[in-house]
Amino acid sequence: MGRRNKRRLDFSLTIVIIFLFQILCFSQIVISGSVKDEKDNVFSVSVILKDSLSKFIIEYTYSDNDGNYQLKINKSGKFNMLFASLGYQSKTVPIVISPNQDNLEIDVILIEKSMDLDEVIILAERPIRVQNDTITFKSKYFTDGTEQTVEDLLRRIPGLQIDSEGTIKVGNQEIEKLMVDGDDLFERGYKLLSKNMPAYPIEEVEVLKNYSNNRLLKGVEDSEKVALNLKLDEKSKRIWFGNIEAGHGNDGFYELKTNLMNFGKKNKYYFLTNFNSTGYDATGDINQLIRPIRYNEPASIGGNQQVRDLVSLAPPQLNFKRRRTNFNNAELVSLNAIFNPTEKLKIKTLGFFNADETDFFQTNVQNVTLNDVNFTNTENFQLKNRKLVGFGKLDFVYDFSKTEMLESTTKYNSGNFDDDSNLLFNGISTREDLSHTNTLFDQKLSYSNKFKEKKVFLLTGRFIDETTPQTYRLNQFFYEDLFPNQSADNVRQISNNKMQYIGVNAHLLDRKANDDLFEVQVWNELRIDHLQTSLELLEDDVVSNRPDGYQNQTSYTVNDLYLKSKYRYSINDFAIIGQVNFHQLFNRLEIANTSESESPFFINPILSLDWKINDKNKLRSAYSYNRTNAKILDVYSNFVLTGFRPFNRGTGEFNQLDATSLTFNYELGNWSSRFFANTFVLYSQNHDFFSTNTFIDQNFTQSSKILIQDREFISINTKVDYYLKFISSNIKLDLSYSQSEFKNIVNDSDLRQVESTTIGYGLELRSGFTGWFNYHLGTKWTNNEIRTTIQNSFTDNVSFLDLTFILNKRFNIQMESERYEFGNINQDNVYYFADLEAQYKLKKDKWTLGLSGKNLFNTRQFRNFNISDIGSTTTTYRLLPRYVLLKALYRF
Amino acid sequence: MLKIFLNVLLLFITASLFGQKTPYFEAKYDIYYNTDFPQIRKGQLQIDVEKNLTIFHISKNNNSSTESNSAMTSTHYGLTYNIKYDDIESFIEINFNKEYIFSKETHRNNIYYVRDTIYDFNWNLNYSEEKKIGTLLCKKATTYFRGRNYTAWYAIEIPIGYGPYKFHGLPGLIAKISDDTGTFIWTLASYKVNAEKPQFEKNDELKPLMSAKEYYEEVRYQSVTEKQTMLQSKLPKGIKLISVSSDANVRKGIEIKFEWEEEIKED
Incomplete structure (x- = not known):
C-alpha cells in the first residue's frame, strides 16, 4: 500500500469514526436510523431502548413506512437497543451514550427467519x-x-x-x-x-x-x-x-x-339462637329448614298431609301485623350440621328446640239477629299459650353413580302445648284449659335414575305417623238445654286425632328432542285416620255422664291409586298444556262397630293455554274439573266440642265433591314499560260442597256438616300501573270484585241462600328517586256485604305512608305508618300506627348500631267490626304498647 | 483495514431469504364482560401492517337467547323481571394514517355508527414484572383511558403495536388487558402471521354516523335512565329500600369519562 495510502486510510477511518460516533449534547440525544432487510423493505419494526440489564424499557417506537425510526433520550450510560419484527430475527445492539454525545445513528439490517405460518393458539389461565x-x-x-x-x-x-x-x-x-x-x-x-x-x-x-x-x-x-x-x-x-x-x-x-x-371442607355446622319479647316469631325462619317449600317439585309426595287439631285456642288471624298483638317471651335454639364422610354420601342434620309463652287479649261483643233468635254475647278474653317444641331431621343422600341416587329424609317432632284462657262470658267467670301434644314421625325415601340423556325415572316412598291427643277442660257448664236433668258443673273432652300415611309415587319425565316435556306419574296413597273423642260431664271431679251422640270412635281409610299425565305442546308463542288425572279410590269408614266401604273411580282433567299474542298482549287461561274425596273431619258422626260454645260434627258418610273452575288472565303492556295492566278472572262452581246445619243458642251452637249443591264464586281483579315521568313515581290502581254465594241451614230454617260480596278499590303512589329519599303511600277501601234475609254491610279503609331515608352508605332510616278506619263503629274507629327503624354501620362492618321503635303513637287497643250471615261482631284487641329498642350487632 | 471493513459489510449484505409472508396479521381474543349479564364473546383483530389499518370485530353472545323480551314472573317469593336485548355484532375500525376510528355501537337494540378520534395512550412501562401468557413472555404496562385504569400485558416477541378494542401503542402485541375492577377483560386466544386480507367497512355506507361525543351524551349515557326510576317506583309494598343502588347514574360501559367532560370542568 505505501505510506501515502496508509495516511489516507487512517484519515478515512478517522472520518468514519467521527461520522459514526458523534458527540452529542447532554440534554437531548436523538437516536435515529433505518431498519431494512436484504431486499430493502421492512415495515413495522419495533425499536426499543432498554437499560443495560434489559429490564426496563426507557423508550420505544416503530419504524415508519420507509423503514426510518427516531428515538429521543435524556440520559447517558450503557443501553441495549432491540430491533424486532415479525418474520425476522430480532437484533440487540448494545450502545453507550456518553454525556456530551451528539445524535446517534444506528442502521440495522434484519435477517429473515422462518415463521410458523399457522395459527398459534395461546393457552392461558382464564379468570x-x-x-x-x-x-x-x-x-x-x-x-x-x-x-x-x-x-x-x-x-x-x-x-x-x-x-x-x-x-x-x-x-x-x-x-x-x-x-x-x-x-x-x-x-x-x-x-x-x-x-x-x-x-x-x-x-x-x-x-x-x-x-x-x-x-x-x-x-x-x-x-x-x-x-x-x-x-x-x-x-x-x-x-x-x-x-x-x-x-x-x-x-x-x-x-x-x-x-x-x-x-370446613367436609363438615359444616350452624348454630342459632333467638330470644325475644318483641313479638317476633323466630320459627318463621326455621320453617324454611323444616318444610322447604318446593312447589310442584317432582318427588314431593305427602307434603300436604297433615292432622288438624280439633280444638284450637289460638289468637285469630288479623289483617295487620301479627307482631302488634303478640305479647311473647320466646326462646329458640337450633343446631344444624352437614357431614360428607365419603364422596358418595352426604348427611345433613337439623334440630331445634323452641319454647314460647304468648299472651293475647281481646274483648268481643257478638250480636245475633235471626228471625226467632236475638241475643248479644260479651266476652272478655285473655289467652295464654305455652309451647315447648323439639324437632329433629336427618337427611341422607347417597350417589350410586353419576346417574343414580338415593335420598332419605327422617323427621321427628314432639310438641307440648298448654293453652289457658281466662274468660268473662256474659259476666260469668270461665276458665278453659287445653293441653295437647303433637308427635310426628316422617320417613321419606326417594330413588332417582337418569336412564337416558333426557329421561329420568323417580321412585318415592313416604311414611308419616302423626298423633295429636288433646284434653280440653271447661270449668263451667253452659249446656243445660242440651242435657236436661244433668247435674254437672264442669266439662272435659278427651280426644285423639291420629293419622298414618303411606305413599308411593313413580314418576317418569321425558324431555323430547323438540323441547316438549312429557310427564307421567303413578301414585298410590293410603291414609288411615283414627278419630276418638269423648265428652264427659263432671260434677266437681266425678264423671257423671258420657252422653251419647258426643262420643266418637271413627276410623277412615282412604286408598287413592292414581295416574297423572301431563303434556305441554307449544307452537311458537302459543302453548297448550293438557293434564289428565285418573283416580281409583278405595274408601272405608268405620263408625263405632259398623263399617262401610266404596270404591269410586273418576277423572280430573286440566286444560290450560298460554298465548303470547305479541310483546304487549299476553293471555293465559285454564279450565279444570276437579273431584275431591271427603276428609276425616268431614265424616265423623257425633258431636265434638271445639271451643266453649261450638259443637261440631261431620256427615257420617262418604262424599266426593265436584268442582269446575275457570281462570283467565290477561296482561296488557309490559311490567317494565310505562303502562301495565293485569286482569285476572276466576270463576269456580262447586257442584257439591259442605255447608252447615246449625242450631244457635246463646250458650252454645251445634253445627252439622251437610252436603249442598251448587255454590258459585267469582272474582275479578285488575291492577293498573302507570309511570308518571314528571314526578318519577308510579301510580298503581287496584280494583277487585268478588262474589260468592252459598247456602246453609240455621235453626231449622229452609235452605237459606247467603250472598257475600266484596268490593275493593285502592290507589298507591311509589317514588323511584335515585337520591336519598323515597316515599310510598297508598290507600285502600274494602266494602263487604252479606245478604241473606237481612242485609249487612260495612266499609273499611287502610292507608299507609312509608318513607325511606338513605343518608349515606352507613346510615339509613325507615319509617312506616298506617291509618285504619272501620265503618259501622260509632266511636274509636280510627287508628294510627307508626314504626321506625334506623341503622348505622360502624367501620369495617363489624359493628352495627340500630334503633327500633314500634307503635310510636302508643295505640293501646284496636277495634274491629265483622259481619256474618247471622249477625255481627265487634272485637277489641289489646296491642303491644310503644317500645323503643337500642340494638347492637357484632360480627366475628 | 478498509478492505476488511468492506468485506464485513458484504457479509452483512448477503442473506438468505425465506418464505413470503403477507402484511396481514390476525389475533383472536376472548372478551369477558362481567357486567349485569355476564357474557363471554369472541373478538377478532385484523391488522394491515403496511397501511396502518386495524379492524376489531366483536361477535354476538352465543349464550343468550336470540329474542329480546321483557317479562315479569311472579314467583312465590316476589317478582322477578328480565329485560334482555338482542345481541348484535359490532366492530371498531382504526385508520392510523388518517387518524380516525369508525365503530359500530349497539344500544338497546339500536345500531349507531360512531366516529371517534384516536386516543393518545400514555403508557407506563416502568415495571419489571414479566408473565407468561401461553408461550409468550409478556411485560406489564398500565394506562388510563376514558374513566378506567387498565393493566396490559404485551408480548415483545410479537412486535405489533396494536391490541383489542381501541388499545394500541405498546412495543408488542397486547396479550391481555383488563380494567382494574375486573369488569372488562380481553385475553389473547390465538394469533396468525399469515392472515387473509381483512375486510374493511365501506365508510360511506356507515349511516347514521355521529361523533363520539354525540353518541355518549345523547344515546348511551342519558342523564337519568328513565327506565330505572320507573322500575323502582313499581315495587310493591313491603319491599323496603335500605340503600338505593343508584344504578341509573352509574355508567357501565367500557368508556365512562371523556376528554370533553374534563375540559368543561377546567373552565
Whole structure:
C-alpha cells in the first residue's frame, strides 16, 4: 500500500469514526436510523431502548413506512437497543451514550427467519370459565383483599347483584340457595351465610343456571332457577364465624340473636339462637329448614298431609301485623350440621328446640239477629299459650353413580302445648284449659335414575305417623238445654286425632328432542285416620255422664291409586298444556262397630293455554274439573266440642265433591314499560260442597256438616300501573270484585241462600328517586256485604305512608305508618300506627348500631267490626304498647 | 483495514431469504364482560401492517337467547323481571394514517355508527414484572383511558403495536388487558402471521354516523335512565329500600369519562 495510502486510510477511518460516533449534547440525544432487510423493505419494526440489564424499557417506537425510526433520550450510560419484527430475527445492539454525545445513528439490517405460518393458539389461565350452565369465577382475580364477608366478595363478582338487604341476584333473578362446596344449610335463608361467613377461604364462585334441586333432573325438568356455589380453598382451616345481636328497650322489651357457624371442607355446622319479647316469631325462619317449600317439585309426595287439631285456642288471624298483638317471651335454639364422610354420601342434620309463652287479649261483643233468635254475647278474653317444641331431621343422600341416587329424609317432632284462657262470658267467670301434644314421625325415601340423556325415572316412598291427643277442660257448664236433668258443673273432652300415611309415587319425565316435556306419574296413597273423642260431664271431679251422640270412635281409610299425565305442546308463542288425572279410590269408614266401604273411580282433567299474542298482549287461561274425596273431619258422626260454645260434627258418610273452575288472565303492556295492566278472572262452581246445619243458642251452637249443591264464586281483579315521568313515581290502581254465594241451614230454617260480596278499590303512589329519599303511600277501601234475609254491610279503609331515608352508605332510616278506619263503629274507629327503624354501620362492618321503635303513637287497643250471615261482631284487641329498642350487632 | 471493513459489510449484505409472508396479521381474543349479564364473546383483530389499518370485530353472545323480551314472573317469593336485548355484532375500525376510528355501537337494540378520534395512550412501562401468557413472555404496562385504569400485558416477541378494542401503542402485541375492577377483560386466544386480507367497512355506507361525543351524551349515557326510576317506583309494598343502588347514574360501559367532560370542568 505505501505510506501515502496508509495516511489516507487512517484519515478515512478517522472520518468514519467521527461520522459514526458523534458527540452529542447532554440534554437531548436523538437516536435515529433505518431498519431494512436484504431486499430493502421492512415495515413495522419495533425499536426499543432498554437499560443495560434489559429490564426496563426507557423508550420505544416503530419504524415508519420507509423503514426510518427516531428515538429521543435524556440520559447517558450503557443501553441495549432491540430491533424486532415479525418474520425476522430480532437484533440487540448494545450502545453507550456518553454525556456530551451528539445524535446517534444506528442502521440495522434484519435477517429473515422462518415463521410458523399457522395459527398459534395461546393457552392461558382464564379468570372465568363457562361450561354450559355453569360460570366459574376465580375469586383471586376479582378481590383486592379488603373483603370481609362472603357478601363483600360476591359484590366484586360482576354479574352478581347484591341489594342493600343482601338479596343476591344473578342478572335480575334471585338465587335459590347459596351452597358451600355443594352443601346447603339454609335454602332461601342464605343471607345468614352471606352476611356472616368470611371471604378469605373462598377460592371460586360458581353460578349455576337452570338449577334443579335434584341434580339428575337438570335439563329434563323445566327450571328457571339459579343457584350459587362457593368453593372453599383446600388449605383453609376450619373457621368459626358468626354474629351476635342484642337489643334492650323500655319496659323489659329485649332481643338477643346469635348465629354461629363453622365450615370446613367436609363438615359444616350452624348454630342459632333467638330470644325475644318483641313479638317476633323466630320459627318463621326455621320453617324454611323444616318444610322447604318446593312447589310442584317432582318427588314431593305427602307434603300436604297433615292432622288438624280439633280444638284450637289460638289468637285469630288479623289483617295487620301479627307482631302488634303478640305479647311473647320466646326462646329458640337450633343446631344444624352437614357431614360428607365419603364422596358418595352426604348427611345433613337439623334440630331445634323452641319454647314460647304468648299472651293475647281481646274483648268481643257478638250480636245475633235471626228471625226467632236475638241475643248479644260479651266476652272478655285473655289467652295464654305455652309451647315447648323439639324437632329433629336427618337427611341422607347417597350417589350410586353419576346417574343414580338415593335420598332419605327422617323427621321427628314432639310438641307440648298448654293453652289457658281466662274468660268473662256474659259476666260469668270461665276458665278453659287445653293441653295437647303433637308427635310426628316422617320417613321419606326417594330413588332417582337418569336412564337416558333426557329421561329420568323417580321412585318415592313416604311414611308419616302423626298423633295429636288433646284434653280440653271447661270449668263451667253452659249446656243445660242440651242435657236436661244433668247435674254437672264442669266439662272435659278427651280426644285423639291420629293419622298414618303411606305413599308411593313413580314418576317418569321425558324431555323430547323438540323441547316438549312429557310427564307421567303413578301414585298410590293410603291414609288411615283414627278419630276418638269423648265428652264427659263432671260434677266437681266425678264423671257423671258420657252422653251419647258426643262420643266418637271413627276410623277412615282412604286408598287413592292414581295416574297423572301431563303434556305441554307449544307452537311458537302459543302453548297448550293438557293434564289428565285418573283416580281409583278405595274408601272405608268405620263408625263405632259398623263399617262401610266404596270404591269410586273418576277423572280430573286440566286444560290450560298460554298465548303470547305479541310483546304487549299476553293471555293465559285454564279450565279444570276437579273431584275431591271427603276428609276425616268431614265424616265423623257425633258431636265434638271445639271451643266453649261450638259443637261440631261431620256427615257420617262418604262424599266426593265436584268442582269446575275457570281462570283467565290477561296482561296488557309490559311490567317494565310505562303502562301495565293485569286482569285476572276466576270463576269456580262447586257442584257439591259442605255447608252447615246449625242450631244457635246463646250458650252454645251445634253445627252439622251437610252436603249442598251448587255454590258459585267469582272474582275479578285488575291492577293498573302507570309511570308518571314528571314526578318519577308510579301510580298503581287496584280494583277487585268478588262474589260468592252459598247456602246453609240455621235453626231449622229452609235452605237459606247467603250472598257475600266484596268490593275493593285502592290507589298507591311509589317514588323511584335515585337520591336519598323515597316515599310510598297508598290507600285502600274494602266494602263487604252479606245478604241473606237481612242485609249487612260495612266499609273499611287502610292507608299507609312509608318513607325511606338513605343518608349515606352507613346510615339509613325507615319509617312506616298506617291509618285504619272501620265503618259501622260509632266511636274509636280510627287508628294510627307508626314504626321506625334506623341503622348505622360502624367501620369495617363489624359493628352495627340500630334503633327500633314500634307503635310510636302508643295505640293501646284496636277495634274491629265483622259481619256474618247471622249477625255481627265487634272485637277489641289489646296491642303491644310503644317500645323503643337500642340494638347492637357484632360480627366475628 | 478498509478492505476488511468492506468485506464485513458484504457479509452483512448477503442473506438468505425465506418464505413470503403477507402484511396481514390476525389475533383472536376472548372478551369477558362481567357486567349485569355476564357474557363471554369472541373478538377478532385484523391488522394491515403496511397501511396502518386495524379492524376489531366483536361477535354476538352465543349464550343468550336470540329474542329480546321483557317479562315479569311472579314467583312465590316476589317478582322477578328480565329485560334482555338482542345481541348484535359490532366492530371498531382504526385508520392510523388518517387518524380516525369508525365503530359500530349497539344500544338497546339500536345500531349507531360512531366516529371517534384516536386516543393518545400514555403508557407506563416502568415495571419489571414479566408473565407468561401461553408461550409468550409478556411485560406489564398500565394506562388510563376514558374513566378506567387498565393493566396490559404485551408480548415483545410479537412486535405489533396494536391490541383489542381501541388499545394500541405498546412495543408488542397486547396479550391481555383488563380494567382494574375486573369488569372488562380481553385475553389473547390465538394469533396468525399469515392472515387473509381483512375486510374493511365501506365508510360511506356507515349511516347514521355521529361523533363520539354525540353518541355518549345523547344515546348511551342519558342523564337519568328513565327506565330505572320507573322500575323502582313499581315495587310493591313491603319491599323496603335500605340503600338505593343508584344504578341509573352509574355508567357501565367500557368508556365512562371523556376528554370533553374534563375540559368543561377546567373552565
